Amino acid sequence: MNLRHLMAIGVAKTASRMSRLIGKQGQNLPGTIGLRLSPGILRDLSAQVKQHTVMVCGTNGKTTVNNLLADVTEQNGYQVVVNRTGANQRDGITGSFILASRGGKIKADLAFMESDEAWSRYTIRDLPVDLMIITNLFRDQLDRYGEIDTTVNFLLEAISHKPDMKLLVNGDDALCVALAEKSGRPYDTFGVEEPVLDHLADETREATYCPMCDQKLHYDFYHFSQLGHFRCSCGFQRPDIDYKITDVDLSDGLKFHVNGQAFAVPYRGFYNIYNMAAVIAAMDILDLRRDDLARQLNQFKPRAGRNQEFVIGNTRLILNLAKNPAGFNQNIQSLLGDDTAEKVLIGINDNEPDGRDVSWLWDVAVDRLKQTDVRDIITTGARGADMALRLKYDGIESHYVPQLTKAIDQLLADEPEVGYVLVNYTLLDTAYEYLTSLARRTQ
Structure with a gap:
């Protein structure tokens, strides 16, 4: 760690403490200062992570997935760097590493970084990401991203910077599956195997048309929005899912199985089953300790204001x-x-x-x-x-x-x-x- 980095970290941490004293969370500020004083600081700090760095993207659910991964791995004895507060652009991610450092050193086994989709193509260059999770791709902030194809292109550009990175995507989302196919990277999927929701209406479906050939997609059934069992006459279809969600029960919290293992959590919202499955799959793909995962998921507290x-x-x-x-x-x-x-x-x-x-x-x-x-x-x-x-x-x-x-x-x-x-x-x-x-x- 060179003197310039150490000086940048010291100034950034001081600014963060002062920011918190006046009631601000202070996560973007140290990153902004650190990058201004030492542009290579994120690359140097993140390179010290010992085992895995995971980037979590997607329109909905990325904060929950990111924080849940951090919580359960910490409970299993891993040291973790994470951007819990949702500061998910380059400054916020850099700030997370700066605040986690001690004497310019990162003593972490794992890093979990939620990333804004538009910023992922820049931030990923300085992170040793070996797994990217994409929770789903819905329409979000039209004035900022434009149509959903723009977001897909942002993510494809990000993926192109990491030739050895694996992907974990929502297999019920045609946009996620098409993105994974187009990327040429190895990928795993999670998805719900059976119809669950009785109340189905015409919702906005981002992938009504096949993302590979532009013909109309056919669905055996929907879960919500465009998530469901899809297929196209061109041959593009929902893949054979790697992490299969079955036996879903919404009557008292959420109960479900993933590849035959039972899980139960006390909070509401069918969409949270996808978040849980992403975490379960990531833990398995990275071969992380997960003997007590069912209990740990049951005890997870969502971020303030989420359900x-x-x-x-x-x-x-x-x-x-x-x-x-x-x-x-x-x-x-x-x-x-x-x-x-x-x-x-x-x-x-x-x-x-x-x-x-x-x-x-x-x-x-x-x-x-x-x-x-x-x-x-x-x-x-x-x-x-x-x-x-x-x-x-x-x-x-x-x-x-x-x-x-x-x-x-x-x-x-x-x-x-x-x-x-x-x-x-x-x-x-x-x-x-x-x-x-x-x-x-x-x-």
Whole structure:
């Protein structure tokens, strides 16, 4: 470790401590400073990881998969570097390594790095990645990425920089499978072997047409969005899955088998089964210790604001992220399976992390809300009025409360038994903090 690197690390860590003192998380800042003072710092620090470096990409689920991998491997005795906070561009990933270093050294067996898809093609050059996980590919932030093909091309460029890297992809996603095929890299797949969801509607499906020949894809059945058992007359089809998910039971948490082994977790959301399967598969592919994996998955706590429950007085509130059509539709799917849900708050902002273009709201299957027992819908946020208009277009009444905390107060006003708070990125932390304070106050 040269003197320039050591100086950069020292300055970056000092800046991070000062940032935290004024209430900031301080993960991007040390990376920004470190790279400015010593451009090769990420390459040199990451090269010290002893065993494996994993990059996790995909539209939905990458934070959960990344953090879960870090949690279970740490519990199994591995030393780990991870970007837990979701700082997933080059500065944030560099900051994770800087903050994990001691005297310019990284004493880690494994590194797990969630990466923004657009940034992956740059960041991967400085990381010794030997496994890339791609959770799924849905439409996300149209103003930033454009159409989904752009995201696929970003990832293909990233993969091209690592000729010896393996891929682990969602085998139920035609876009993921096509990407893996086009990359020429060896790949493994995870997927659900049987129909699970009864409530199927016309959702936005990114791979309605074959990504190999542009003909219309045929599906034996869908799970949600474009995920399902697909095939095309050109010969492209869902592969024989390496990590088969079977015996799915959504009645009390999530119960399922992967290649015959039973797993159970206490939280909701069918999509989380894909996240669990990605972790189970990665642990096997990398030949990591996993004797107690079923218990460790059962004890995992999702990141704050991801399917998190709060008890406030006599009301149970579920907070979750809804940032794109696929994620929003899965939240509606959860409502369809919860006959206790009475009220819903939907918060939409259009700040830079959210994406300025909110036209994706028109791709959400909001008409399915009519099939739920929800009696009251509130919208909030900078684009809450747009959300209210979207609902009205499908004949669903709602009322708009501009300020998030006041909207939450109104949600709780008549003490519903169960309510849902569904928000996009820049409303999530505020919602989490306010709900946490209310829950403490009413204990």
